Amino acid sequence: MAAHHDSVREREIRGEQRHLDEVYRRLEEKIHEAEFLMDDASKRAQVGTPGALAERDAQVFRAGVHLNRLNREFEDFLFGRIDLLPGADARRGPDGAYTSVEPAEGAVRPDGTAGIAETLHVGRMGVLDADYTPLVIDWRAPAAAPFYRATPVEPGRVVRRRVIRSKGRTVLGVEDDLLRPEVRASLDGEELSVTGDGALMAALGRARGHAMRDIVSSIQAEQDLVIRAPAASVTEVEGGPGTGKTAVALHRAAYLLYQDRRRYAGGILVVSPTPLLVSYTEGVLPSLGEEGQVAIRALGSLVEGAEATTYDEPHAARVKGSARMAKLLHRAARAALDAGQVPQTLRVVAFRNRVELGADELRDVRQQVLGGTAPVNLMRPRARKFLLDALWEKSGAGRRHTDPELAAEAREAFDEDVSAEDAFVSFLDAWWPELTPRRVLASLADEETLSRVAGLPPRTGRSGRKPAPGRSGRGRARRLLDRAEVSAVAGSLRRLGEDGEGPLSVHDVALLDELRVLLGAPPKPRREREPSPADVLEQLSGLEELTTAADRDPTARRERSERQAEERTDYAHVIVDEAQDLTPMQWRMVGRRGRHATWTVVGDPAQSSWPDTEEAAEARTDALGSRPRRRFELTVNYRNPAEIAELADRVLALAMPGTAPPKAVRSTGLRPRFAAVRGELGPAVREEARRALAEVDGTVGVVVPMDRREEAREWLAGLGERAVALGSLEAKGLEYDAVIVASPAGIAGGGPARAAAAREAAADGTAAGLRVLYVALTRATQRLTVLSGEEDLPDADGVPELLRD
């Protein structure tokens, strides 16, 4: 029997190998064609007439796209195949495949036999033979959808689905699923055979590296629905840990580009919570043949010139992320005009008379100017005008003219006179200085300044300052922060230094973005630029994907994408990963980048590390606007074995009582390990990491409380690249073959070590720490170890209180 099975398998592999050979033969032909075109194009360039140049460009683009994608030696270039019954109608789509989803009536004969009418191979890009028969269908083409969607309940025309494993030009294996097991189907006179034992399980069992892989050969039906959801409006996806949200979001980006490249030339932005997750996922789109059009950015690098390198302690973070900061920064941007050495008098000579404005008058003028709605820096012309008005009024010159025309002339001469005066120009510079977001933010490191903009009364006897402009006579502004919040925020901003150039925290970046808008930047001189490929693309119709020789040069590509990122603040589609973690201020920042965009928002409320979830939900609604929403749910956990998921579910039950956990698809028979550590945690973690490295082929992640992450890196020194240490918030979205969770109570916020206390915390809505622990416990693909210190109150088996039944 085994021998028979082997020979069926080998025969099927040989069959697929023949097909793959044919595909490569065709690809080689295409490469030669492309090279010829490139060569021809370069000769035309020497002709030099504009028409010839445009034609050359068009040729170069066409040729480039082939070379660019064909030169790459894709692993799994071809990965799937479906064998189909005849369709209900006989229409063919542009890719040469029949479009019918349903089988023809009578396709299955009364005796249960049927003939296969069409066999489609699915791969990373479409390849047509010289006679236009499809050799490979692009995985994103409509004809490929049944490869992902067909189920035994709704098989459509699919009789057999096959996953083909290959490397370079060699087919290594095939795995089949029968979707109509009741049908005896034949192809070319032979009965359809079935071999292999599950492509999905094979994919899930593989050791992990530090880069995410695409899942193109094993996308599951519920995931495919999300990937191919129409792009209009907002697509919202929720699912527990490991349900493929990140993978699905990235495949969706590739799908959208395939489906409407022209529209998404406006750019797709993928927002990720951490730089670690960005680098983990960065390779997925290139492996799908897509790059350039998609920018993957961490929340801390969304603002030009800003790159967050630090985290705030939780109290400061919570305040900095809250929606109150929008109002506070609005005040701060205005109050900053009064920071530093602000001149208190303006003295000019006009019409040979001295005219002077004193502190109170100047304050009134400033208030008047700030009554406008323009960004503060852009109010400078208005400030200039209002100052001149006040000076004119004070000079009394207007009253000397009864004739309005003469008065207007005199006024014009007055303005010219004053504006030409150095004293006036330098006064304006000092009185309405050009403010930068960093400087304004840094000014809030001063507790007194921050207290003032936060609407706190000055501490008695301490403040000799006058009230800030905008409030005199109107009562005190609404109080936005309390004293403890002021000192937490001011303390955290001291890192920035006086000039604001010091290291930024992740939460600072959203504040900078807010200030950028509140302050406004003077318009940059427009850079003269060569017409870019996209401009020329606009003029050419019927070309779906074009690249140039420059696209294939990595340096040019990087420079181009950096330039694009710099210029682009508005995208055609925005994908938000780990959306549950965005603070209200971050939603405002991300929302600005997608004002005209369609959206895909993926997340899991049970993994939210943000405590004020209602406020975040409001900000999210504001960012997404009134666009209609389509909701999807992913329900299967592909990452964690059932044994690990079961343990994590206990924390889920505490953190979000009543939430249904996703269903784990596989089981390894390996239960999580527990150990209690007496004394120092470091040596125990190191020992455990060594053991894990010996047990798995892939990666080992050590997750510790945020304030211990630096230490933890040292604990692992010298163990090699396979082992990494992470603070609990940094573990977001990542996965490792083996995970060591050190000090669960510390991760849950040093907070409730006792389950009873945890339950109370969950009930009063402060369960963010437990949700962070839930994230930590759901990172492992194979093995999990939990190390407890004394604060975890482990029992005799080392099981910490938080994780006991």
Ligand SMILES: Nc1ncnc2c1ncn2[C@@H]1O[C@H](COP(=O)(O)OP(=O)(O)OP(=O)(O)O)[C@@H](O)[C@H]1O
């Ligand atoms: N259809 C699939 N075929 C193969 N592997 C899959 C499939 N779906 C998901 N996976 C794998 O499962 C793991 C988890 O996927 P992913 O990181 O996208 O999940 P997630 O929902 O974003 O998780 P989390 O919420 O914990 O960040 C990844 O290794 C991914 O490659």
